[in-house]
Amino acid sequence: MISESGINKSANYRQMELSEIGEFGFIDRFAHKFENLLASGNTGIGDDCALIPCDSEFDLVITTDMLVEDIHFLRDLISPFDLGCKSLAVNLSDIAAMGAVPSGSFLSLAIPDEITVEYLDKLMDGYYHLSKKHGIPLMGGDTTRSPDKLVLNISAIGKVAKGKAKMRSAAKSGDIIAVTGQLGNSAAGLKIIMNNLPQDENTPFLVDCHNKPTAHIDEGIWLGKQKGVNAMMDVSDGIASDLKHILKSSGKGAEINLDSLPLSEKLKQFCSDNNLDATELATSGGEDYCLLITIEGSKYKSIFEAYKAQFRTPLYPIGKINDETNTVRWYNKGVAVSNLKDGFNHFRNK
Amino acid sequence: MISESGINKSANYRQMELSEIGEFGFIDRFAHKFENLLASGNTGIGDDCALIPCDSEFDLVITTDMLVEDIHFLRDLISPFDLGCKSLAVNLSDIAAMGAVPSGSFLSLAIPDEITVEYLDKLMDGYYHLSKKHGIPLMGGDTTRSPDKLVLNISAIGKVAKGKAKMRSAAKSGDIIAVTGQLGNSAAGLKIIMNNLPQDENTPFLVDCHNKPTAHIDEGIWLGKQKGVNAMMDVSDGIASDLKHILKSSGKGAEINLDSLPLSEKLKQFCSDNNLDATELATSGGEDYCLLITIEGSKYKSIFEAYKAQFRTPLYPIGKINDETNTVRWYNKGVAVSNLKDGFNHFRNK
Numbered sequence: 001m002i003s004e005s006g007i008n009k010s011a012n013y014r015q016m017e018l019s020e021i022g023e024f025g026f027i028d029r030f031a032h033k034f035e036n037l038l039a040s041g042n043t044g045i046g047d048d049c050a051l052i053p054c055d056s057e058f059d060l061v062i063t064t065d066m067l068v069e070d071i072h073f074l075r076d077l078i079s080p081f082d083l084g085c086k087s088l089a090v091n092l093s094d095i096a097a098m099g100a101v102p103s104g105s106f107l108s109l110a111i112p113d114e115i116t117v118e119y120l121d122k123l124m125d126g127y128y129h130l131s132k133k134h135g136i137p138l139m140g141g142d143t144t145r146s147p148d149k150l151v152l153n154i155s156a157i158g159k160v161a162k163g164k165a166k167m168r169s170a171a172k173s174g175d176i177i178a179v180t181g182q183l184g185n186s187a188a189g190l191k192i193i194m195n196n197l198p199q200d201e202n203t204p205f206l207v208d209c210h211n212k213p214t215a216h217i218d219e220g221i222w223l224g225k226q227k228g229v230n231a232m233m234d235v236s237d238g239i240a241s242d243l244k245h246i247l248k249s250s251g252k253g254a255e256i257n258l259d260s261l262p263l264s265e266k267l268k269q270f271c272s273d274n275n276l277d278a279t280e281l282a283t284s285g286g287e288d289y290c291l292l293i294t295i296e297g298s299k300y301k302s303i304f305e306a307y308k309a310q311f312r313t314p315l316y317p318i319g320k321i322n323d324e325t326n327t328v329r330w331y332n333k334g335v336a337v338s339n340l341k342d343g344f345n346h347f348r349n350k
Numbered sequence: 351m352i353s354e355s356g357i358n359k360s361a362n363y364r365q366m367e368l369s370e371i372g373e374f375g376f377i378d379r380f381a382h383k384f385e386n387l388l389a390s391g392n393t394g395i396g397d398d399c400a401l402i403p404c405d406s407e408f409d410l411v412i413t414t415d416m417l418v419e420d421i422h423f424l425r426d427l428i429s430p431f432d433l434g435c436k437s438l439a440v441n442l443s444d445i446a447a448m449g450a451v452p453s454g455s456f457l458s459l460a461i462p463d464e465i466t467v468e469y470l471d472k473l474m475d476g477y478y479h480l481s482k483k484h485g486i487p488l489m490g491g492d493t494t495r496s497p498d499k500l501v502l503n504i505s506a507i508g509k510v511a512k513g514k515a516k517m518r519s520a521a522k523s524g525d526i527i528a529v530t531g532q533l534g535n536s537a538a539g540l541k542i543i544m545n546n547l548p549q550d551e552n553t554p555f556l557v558d559c560h561n562k563p564t565a566h567i568d569e570g571i572w573l574g575k576q577k578g579v580n581a582m583m584d585v586s587d588g589i590a591s592d593l594k595h596i597l598k599s600s601g602k603g604a605e606i607n608l609d610s611l612p613l614s615e616k617l618k619q620f621c622s623d624n625n626l627d628a629t630e631l632a633t634s635g636g637e638d639y640c641l642l643i644t645i646e647g648s649k650y651k652s653i654f655e656a657y658k659a660q661f662r663t664p665l666y667p668i669g670k671i672n673d674e675t676n677t678v679r680w681y682n683k684g685v686a687v688s689n690l691k692d693g694f695n696h697f698r699n700k
Contacts, residue, residue: 016467023493026467030488037487039453050489052454053509055405064490064505066458070497103389104400108416108503109490117366137387138380139400140414143373146499147420153458153492155414159514280682285541288680 085125099224110146228299253324303328434476449574537635578649603674
């Protein structure tokens with residue numbers, strides 16, 4: 001079976017490390033085989049959620065995400081309540097990215113011996129807090145011991161009007177690319193936490209953006225109903241990486257105006273104070289959990305206006321889809337920028 | 351919020367360890383809160399799968415299970431191919447336990463740095479092997495780094511005829527309790543692996559029962575269609591523990607005849623050779639992944655006969671449901687047996 005996936009079977013073949021091919025290189029090795037098993041009308045690997053036809057009115061969407069201690073969070077530097085909230089929020093963000101309404105979740109926990117029941121109660125309080133806010137029941141899960149690290153896996157389900165889910169594959173040339181929130185705050189928050197940077201008036205906001213992300217659920221549902229919104233996904237690895245998924249799925253290219261990226265004043269001040277590049281954090285930092293969308297060129301003005309009226313906050317246009325397949329061109333005030341960092345790669349950014 | 355879950359808030363309160371309350375004691379602390387968020391017709395925490403009404407013909411079932419290195423498997427002692435198979439099989443067993451047809455799965459992987467792409471290819475080959483056998487697509491997942499241990503989380507979905515899922519709560523007094531396979535082989539296999547016991551003619555079979563479990567999918571689908579089958583679940587922690595879930599959900603009691611437990615000759619010989627108690631492995635060892643069912647007293651004979659004709663292997667009757675709520679009485683050749691070990695508790699059996 002190994003030869004099916006194109007691997008050299010020679011005994012002398014050098015053992016390949018995952019860091020060489022990354023998460024998506026690994027997924028490419030097996031995804032095509034499973035596609036043949038998909039029932040008609042179902043969509044599997046490759047979008048924020050899988051899509052399963054349900055009844056004549058709705059499709060079901062399902063997503064799953066794993067959070068590992070010391071990779072996604074440091075247990076001493078996030079409260080159990082916030083961790084409970086965040087682990088659910090990052091999954092709800094994937095549901096939102098389909099334009100779907102979340103309807104339930106499943107939680108698996110691997111728990112090291114030293115974690116107390118009180119810690120777990122607070123974790124579940126946080127999980128319940130966000131569940132209750134959106135009326136989403138925890139419907140099942142699994143609980144087991146862990147040798148050392150706390151691991152959480154959440155699967156979330158949701159419903160979307162039949163055939164109306166917003167897919168990554170729907171971007172068209174001429175679409176305006178936009179995001180629903182500021183970029184880079186979360187990455188700055190992570191830097192503050194990891195490097196134990198000194199506190200000032202900017203830090204609590206940035207740290208909160210990292211520890212307490214908000215899934216753009218209402219925004220996703222609203223955008224999901226707009227005919228002019230073509231592709232949609234959530235910003236989890238940073239737009240430099242995330243945008244590539246839209247381009248690959250849609251067979252398109254993009255140009256991004258770095259001077260249009262929505263950066264908070266607090267991020268700019270923090271980066272200036274700490275000699276960091278705000279643009280880099282905004283494009284490659286990840287974990288912003290806002291939505292990245294492409295909107296039909298002829299409709300974006302009316303959608304922008306309606307969105308602002310609905311949410312009292314703007315959609316931020318950051319670029320345009322074109323026909324240059326799988327290519328992102330970055331500009332700063334009209335001048336081309338080269339060697340921009342890609343998004344976060346768990347297996348490389350050690 | 352902590353006071354809501356009944357925890358003493360005193361600052362002097364001793365930190366409670368999870369081992370004191372176990373997995374199910376922990377789940378009891380929060381499950382009731384989420385029940386209030388469940389939509390009408392949905393079933394959440396407490397059965398092998400959650401149940402979600404889909405269309406006029408089918409209900410959807412969903413389950414999730416986590417496998418953690420050094421807790422559920424030792425990476426050196428199971429091949430990646432077998433690990434891929436087993437991780438999916440234990441989830442399909444939960445689908446089978448509802449009488450449902452599996453239709454898809456989701457896989458999250460946390461991968462330590464030293465694991466090679468070749469290892470992962472073999473893991474995915476095993477996962478694909480079982481997926482293809484049952485025509486079940488992998489529909490999504492998550493891949494991330496892990497600081498040290500390999501962690502897999504699988505969520506599986508399935509479909510069952512509307513209102514026909516077999517629930518743990520449906521046992522009735524007078525029901526015959528039966529299992530669809532031998533008990534204790536997997537626990538013996540684990541002992542051989544963990545204690546590196548010497549190889550003989552019995553060991554490969556027992557080790558295979560542990561490393562290559564078979565989910566009783568066809569059996570579950572068939573039993574799910576029999577009107578006389580009341581409650582059903584899969585044997586994952588051992589019947590001493592698993593049966594309690596049926597009794598608790600159904601408000602019933604049970605008597606079990608230990609001399610009726612289906613034990614393989616290889617298990618008996620192995621236990622005799624190694625001074626182990628086969629009955630203890632069969633009741634408390636777990637990971638047999640056969641089905642535990644209760645059958646209407648008046649119908650069990652015809653169901654037993656039809657089952658044998660269908661599968662060329664018997665259903666094994668092991669006891670009877672009664673009205674003694676939450677009580678299991680164990681008998682050996684008619685003589686009451688006390689102090690039987692409970693099933694496997696991850697948080698206690700360290």
